[in-house]
Amino acid sequence: MHKLYIIDACVIIYLCRINKLCSLLKQYEIYLTETIFEEIKFYDDPGTGNRINIDLNPYVKRNQMKILPSRDFKIVSDLKNEIEKGLQSEIDLGELEGISYIQNNENFFFCSGDGLAIIALGFLGLSEKGISLERMIG
Secondary structure: OOOEEEEOHHHHHHHHHOOOHHHHHHHOOEEEEHHHHHHOOEEEOOOOOOEEEOOOHHHHHOOOEEEEOOOOHHHHHHHHHHHHHHHOOOOOHHHHHHHHHHHOOOOEEEEOOOHHHHHHHHHOOOHHHEOOHHHHHO
């Protein structure tokens, strides 16, 4: 089975900040949902405090990163209601779209640094579809 990885915005931003995005892209087939892609704008350099812009377009153009289209509103809305009813917490649209993709495709796995997204995977019985960044980059 060929594994495909949907990576959440917080993970991509962190990888840019520690200069490890390229090494991840060399090792895995990486996907972002359209919403996640649009969320990734910048990070603040911890040493200088300067805002560093993030431009993922070159990776997309070189086909090193693929963008998944936004999901149907009903699919995302139903998933949001299920998660929020069960967990009594709100979950972001980017994570919802990522989770909705892994629900419907056995080859997709999801990497997020958002605690609620990880809890939601367990709540939905999808724990085995989550992967830690630590495991991905060693």
